[in-house]
Structure formats: C-alpha cells, structure tokens
Amino acid sequence: MMTSIDDALSEIRSLRSEIWRCRRLLKTDLHGAERKAVENRLVEQLSAFERLLATAFPLTLSPKRYSAKSITIGQTDSPEAPIDNAAMASSSSFGKSMGG
Helix, strand or coil, X not given: CCCCHHHHHHHHHHHHHHHHHHHHHHCCCCCHHHHHHHHHHHHHHHHHHHHHHHHHCCCCCCCCCXXXXXXXXXXXXXXXXXXXXXXXXXXXXXXXXXXX
C-alpha cells in the first residue's frame, strides 16, 4: 500500500519528537537499566528515522551517506543538531549537484 507524502511527513515528525524526548531524558539523572533502555530506544528511533527518510525520499543526490550509526549519543547539546545537520548536508549536496 502506498502512503501519501503527508503520512510520511507526519511519521517523520513523530519520530523526530520521540528522538528529542529520548535525548531530553538522557540529560536527566537516569541510572543503570533506565539509561540503557532510553539509549536503546534512541538508537532504534534514529534507525527508524533514517529508514523512513530513505523510503520517503529515495532520490540520492550524493555518494556520501549519513547514518544514525555515525551519530554519537549525547554528542551535542542540541537535540535538533543531527537532524538539522543531515538536512543541511542534504541541501548542500543538492546545491552541488545542481551546479551551485
């Protein structure tokens, strides 16, 4: 069954919100099993986000790949940074492919 772009964008927003939530939780005072569970959930959500982006927007404009595996948990203070960085990288790749 083919989903609409609106459905795909809605799911992307949902996953992004879940990623932000996990990152906020990791900034709190979690210990042991709780922290591990949130870290695992974050990795799952990042992977799902990457898969969804690949299926929703299958056109590849650059040979360079951006992977959830390459993102270090807690690497930045901003929960939006990896998502924004990936978007910026994609847009800069687009500009280069368009001769810009």
